[in-house]
Amino acid sequence: xxxxLAWRSLLNRKSSALLCVLTIAISVTLLAGVEKIRHDMRDxxxxxxxxxxxxxxxRSGQVELLLYSVFHLGSATNNIRWSxxxxxxxxxxxxxxxxxxxxxxxxxxxxxxxxxxxxxxxRYGSERQLGFSAGEGFSALHQVTLGADVASSxxxxxxxxxxxxxxxxxxxxxxxxxxxxxVVGILxxxxxxxDRSLFVSLESITAIHVGWRAGVPMPGMKVSEQQLEEMDxxxxxxxxxxxxxxxxxxxxxxxxxxNNFRGEPLLAILPGVALQELWKVVGRAEQAMLAxxxxxxxxxxxxxxxxxxxxxxxxxxxxxxxxxxxASPHHLLFLVMLEAGLLTISGIALGLGVLWSVLFFxxxxxxxLLGVYLTLGWPASLGWISLAVLVAGLLAGTLPAWxxxxxxxxxxxxxxx
Amino acid sequence: xxxxxAISIHELSFRWPRADKPLLKIPQLTLAAGESLxxxxxxxxxxxxxxxxIAGVQTGYGGSxxxxxxxxxxxxxxxxxxxxxxxxxxVFQQFNxxxxxxxxxxxxxxxxxxxxxxxxxxxxxxSVEAQALRLLGELGLASVSGEKRATSTLSxxxxxxxxxxxxxxxxxxLIIADEPxxxxxxxxxxxxxxxxLTECRRSxxxxxxxxxxxxxxxxFHRRLQLDHLVQPAQEGKPC
Numbered sequence: 001x002x003x004x005l006a007w008r009s010l011l012n013r014k015s016s017a018l019l020c021v022l023t024i025a026i027s028v029t030l031l032a033g034v035e036k037i038r039h040d041m042r043d044x045x046x047x048x049x050x051x052x053x054x055x056x057x058x059r060s061g062q063v064e065l066l067l068y069s070v071f072h073l074g075s076a077t078n079n080i081r082w083s084x085x086x087x088x089x090x091x092x093x094x095x096x097x098x099x100x101x102x103x104x105x106x107x108x109x110x111x112x113x114x115x116x117x118x119x120x121x122x123r124y125g126s127e128r129q130l131g132f133s134a135g136e137g138f139s140a141l142h143q144v145t146l147g148a149d150v151a152s153s154x155x156x157x158x159x160x161x162x163x164x165x166x167x168x169x170x171x172x173x174x175x176x177x178x179x180x181x182x183v184v185g186i187l188x189x190x191x192x193x194x195d196r197s198l199f200v201s202l203e204s205i206t207a208i209h210v211g212w213r214a215g216v217p218m219p220g221m222k223v224s225e226q227q228l229e230e231m232d233x234x235x236x237x238x239x240x241x242x243x244x245x246x247x248x249x250x251x252x253x254x255x256x257x258x259n260n261f262r263g264e265p266l267l268a269i270l271p272g273v274a275l276q277e278l279w280k281v282v283g284r285a286e287q288a289m290l291a292x293x294x295x296x297x298x299x300x301x302x303x304x305x306x307x308x309x310x311x312x313x314x315x316x317x318x319x320x321x322x323x324x325x326x327a328s329p330h331h332l333l334f335l336v337m338l339e340a341g342l343l344t345i346s347g348i349a350l351g352l353g354v355l356w357s358v359l360f361f362x363x364x365x366x367x368x369l370l371g372v373y374l375t376l377g378w379p380a381s382l383g384w385i386s387l388a389v390l391v392a393g394l395l396a397g398t399l400p401a402w403x404x405x406x407x408x409x410x411x412x413x414x415x416x417x
Numbered sequence: 418x419x420x421x422x423a424i425s426i427h428e429l430s431f432r433w434p435r436a437d438k439p440l441l442k443i444p445q446l447t448l449a450a451g452e453s454l455x456x457x458x459x460x461x462x463x464x465x466x467x468x469x470x471i472a473g474v475q476t477g478y479g480g481s482x483x484x485x486x487x488x489x490x491x492x493x494x495x496x497x498x499x500x501x502x503x504x505x506x507x508v509f510q511q512f513n514x515x516x517x518x519x520x521x522x523x524x525x526x527x528x529x530x531x532x533x534x535x536x537x538x539x540x541x542x543x544s545v546e547a548q549a550l551r552l553l554g555e556l557g558l559a560s561v562s563g564e565k566r567a568t569s570t571l572s573x574x575x576x577x578x579x580x581x582x583x584x585x586x587x588x589x590x591l592i593i594a595d596e597p598x599x600x601x602x603x604x605x606x607x608x609x610x611x612x613x614l615t616e617c618r619r620s621x622x623x624x625x626x627x628x629x630x631x632x633x634x635x636x637f638h639r640r641l642q643l644d645h646l647v648q649p650a651q652e653g654k655p656c
Contacts, residue, residue, distance in 0.1 A: 005529075012517030317512045323474065324509070325583070326502020326530035328495055412469040413595075414509065 002331065006338040009318070013311060017343060020304045024347025027293075027300030028389055029354045034293040036355070036379040038286045043125075043375075045279060048192045049242075049271045051123030053251050056080070056088060056258055057240040059265035066274040069100060069240035072110040072193050076102065079237035084263050088241060091257075093250035096121055098242040101205050101235060104164050104176075109150045111164050111198045113205035113235075119145075121244060124192045134158050135185030138201055141228065144181040145199040148189035156183050164200075164208060176208040191367065203233035243268075297389055301396045304343055308336070308400040312407070319404055320411045329408045333401045340397025341390070348386050352378075421486030423591040423623030424448040424471060428480035431466060440466055443480075446641070450590060453614060453624040455634045458643030464627050467643070468595055471625075472505060473497030485590050502530035506584025506622070508613075510596040513580030516569040520561050520579045523568055524549035527583040534587020541588065552582035555619075556612055574605040578612065585616050592617055593625045598633065610636045 010017045049055075049070050057065040058078030067073040089097035098121050101113030112118075119130050119137040135158045138145050146156055156162065160183045166174035181200060189195055207228050245251060251270065258268035319332050327335075358366070359376050367374050379385065426446040432439040441463045448454050458464045469475035470482060473489055474497075482489045485504045489497060506527065514523045528534045528545050535545055542548035553562035556578040561571060571579065577597055584592050594613065598606040610626075614636060617624045626637060634640040 008517055009515075318515060321512065321515065324472070324501075324507045325527055326498055328498035330495070331498075331530065412465070412474040413472055413507065414465055 002335050003338055003342070005322075006335055006342055009315075009335075010339055010342060016307045016311065020307050020343045021346045021350060023300040023303040024297075024344060024389070024393070025350035025354060027297040028348050028351025028385070029358075030296050031293040031389070032352060032355050032379055032382065032385050033358070034289050035381055035385060036359070037374070038289060039379050039381075040374050041286065042279070042283075044191050045282070046272070046275050047125045048275070049123070050125065051121070051127055051244065052242045052271055053245045053248065054243040054255060054258070054268045055240060055271055055274075056243060056266055056268045059267045062267065062269040062274045063278050065240065065267055065269055066271065066278060068102065069242075070193065070271065072102065072112075072197060076239045079239055080241065080266065081264060082234065082236055082238065084261065084266065085238055085241055087263070088243070088258060088261075091254065093245050093247065093254050094243055095246045096244040098122070099202060099235075099238045100240045100242065101202055101237075102239045104166060104205065104208070106150075106162055106164050106198050107154060109147070109154075109196055109198055111144075111200060111205075113200055113202045113238075115202060118199065121242065122194065124190050124194070128190070130190065130194065131188040133186050133188045135183070137185055138199060138204075139184070141201065141204050141207055141233075142179060142181050143184045143200070143204070145185035145187065146183060147187050147195040147197045147199075149195040150198055151183075151186040156186070158183055158186070162198075164198075166209075179208045189367065202235050202238065206233040206235045207231075297392065300347070301344075301389075301392050304340065304347075304393065305396045305399060308340060308343075308397065309403065312336075312400050312403045315404075316407050316411065319408050320413060323408050323411075324413045329405050332404045332408050336401035336404045337394060337397045340393055340400070344390055344393025344397075347393070348389055352382075352386075422447050422449050422483065423452070423485060424625065425483040426471075426480070427483075429470070429478060429482060430480055431463075431470060431475075431478040434477075441470075441478075443467075448591075448623050448625055450623055451618075451621050452639065453617060453626065453637045455637035455640040456625060456627045456643055457629065457631050457634060457640065458627070459629055462643045464643060465595070468593060468627065471593065472501050472507065474501075499531075503533045504589050504591055506586075506589045506592045508577070508580045508584045508592070508594040508597040510599045511573075513583070514568045514576055516567065518568060519565050520553065520558065520568050520571065520575075521546070521549055521563075523579055524553060524582045524586055527586040531587060534589065538587045545586070548586055549582065552585055552616070553579070555616065556582055558582070573600050574609065577601065577609055581609070581613050581616065585620060585622070588620045588622070590622055591625065592622050593627070595627050596629070597626075598628065599630070606633070607636075 055065060055069050057069055058076060058080055060077055064074065068076050085097070085099055088094065096117060098115055098118050102110060104111040116137050116139060122130055133148065135145070144162065150156070161180040162183065163180050164176045166176060181204070187194060210228065210231070243254075245254065255268040255270065258266050322332060322335070323329075359374060363374050363376060424447065426443055429441060429443040429446075430439045431441040456464070466475060470478055471484060473484070473492070484500060487500055492500060514520075515526065518526065525545055528538060538545045538548040542551055550562055553559060558575060558578055561575060568576065568579065577600070580597070584594075592613070597613070598609055601609060610633060614624065626633070
């Protein structure tokens with residue numbers, strides 16, 4: 001019953017009410033948006049590698065190994081011998097093994113030497129497989145498959161020829177100019193480091209380094225395509241191995257076995273555990289983000305408080321009149337609280353509507369911009385966010401409501417001005 | 418309606434918390450059901466305080482006040498508010514209406530806090546809106562009643578008549594009018610008082626009409642001077 005009056009009264013103050021709703025809406029969009037991104041970022045982070053049971057590399061720290069093998073950050077201090085790889089891959093508990101060879105780049109993007117099994121075995125998100133937006137995985141020497149970001153930011157298409165640089169710098173003087181690669185496939189975006197990588201076969205990696213010593217081409221050494229094809233291009237060393245096991249129960253046993261490998265010092269890590277450890281560091285930022293957006297909500301509600309409080313002075317007569325026709329101070333307290341509630345609820349609804357539309361219409365753009373794989377949906381804690389904002393809004397409403405209460409008691413039937 | 422007197426005041430005294438002399442001291446004041454009483458008092462004579470006491474929004478007095486048979490001292494704050502909503506229609510000098518409601522909605526507002534008055538209106542005219550329309554028609558406002566136009570566009574005379582309709586809706590046994598004509602010119606003043614008296618007669622409501630203007634007294638059954646009621650030599654405090 002009172003809600004009709006509250007509504008009409010707000011309509012009468014359309015512009016300030018609208019401003020209120022907008023401020024709250026913006027802050028809610030921000031809060032829910034940050035929460036959404038935070039959540040998807042977390043999911044994306046933990047789902048960067050799924051379906052891989054162990055990652056093996058030269059002995060170092062587990063976070064370090066995770067960083068260079070999965071996130072392509074930093075570089076390995078040591079490599080693994082090809083023979084060690086073969087021994088591990090042949091272990092009876094191993095279902096599949098995908099070798100990774102890192103160390104070259106193309107215009108700032110990492111070049112990953114691997115086997116074509118990578119495209120079948122790599123999983124991200126909830127067991128999602130890689131897909132091709134064009135072409136296919138490499139199948140021969142000097143063929144390259146591009147991650148989505150690489151293709152879109154450098155504007156590459158199928159059939160283009162690219163040159164790989166030696167080393168990881170953005171501007172490298174040592175280029176493998178003599179052996180250009182042909183783009184045969186482009187992957188669909190995944191929101192993982194895969195998007196920012198180029199994939200070639202291990203043999204290609206070996207081939208481009210034929211005739212190189214200590215990072216520079218030896219003068220006068222040129223190899224022809226013919227010669228390369230006759231050569232044995234099996235690599236001597238690789239950087240890391242991704243392992244899938246036949247049975248998950250064997251994980252710890254195999255991990256221990258690899259860590260105690262006789263041939264050379266190796267380290268096997270469980271990706272989930274290493275991710276967890278890394279998140280402890282990275283996750284700090286997300287909490288800061290959340291705190292900041294909570295502050296924005298606070299600012300929005302303070303704005304509403306201001307509008308309601310200044311409105312109270314002007315509405316003193318209105319309150320006295322309502323009192324004269326039989327409203328008790330409780331009614332008026334409730335009326336003002338209702339207004340605050342209506343404003344807050346409208347703000348929340350509008351804010352969430354904006355968030356949804358942004359996700360719906362601009363989700364892809366945002367994804368590219370933020371590098372976060374955004375799902376279309378509400379943040380998991382939507383209910384809590386809405387409830388928290390509503391409660392905060394009602395709390396903010398208590399102040400003008402209390403003022404209304406005081407006015408009605410002081411004024412009686414006729415306002416004193 | 419009830420046979421009880423609309424207002425019955427006995428040995429009333431009221432003083433502000435820190436004042437040394439009482440503002441009001443009224444040995445006896447009665448307004449019978451259906452009667453119209455003109456209460457004259459200069460500003461500062463405690464008129465507003467007396468009305469606040471009768472309407473139940475001011476407490477802390479000595480003596481007794483009965484409104485429509487209910488002893489105000491025995492009622493809780495909430496019960497006094499409900500009594501006001503159910504039994505009393507109020508008209509003020511100005512700011513009687515919510516400017517953001519239509520005239521019709523302002524009249525209907527008179528029943529907003531009283532189920533009793535809503536039922537009464539429905540019994541008499543079929544619905545609250547029907548009674549509001551009838552009252553507006555009788556007060557010569559048929560032309561504005563159908564419109565969704567803003568109340569603020571009405572003339573002051575029209576606004577006061579809308580306020581009278583709001584006080585009358587649902588047939589409360591007591592109408593209190595506090596300087597309702599002070600903003601009107603003399604032609605409108607007399608017409609307004611006549612309309613108000615006619616409507617009160619029709620509904621059987623008692624009318625307490627408060628004004629400083631002694632010339633208006635001729636319209637009423639009875640006339641009282643607040644200054645004479647109140648014990649002599651008191652100093653009025655503006656409120």
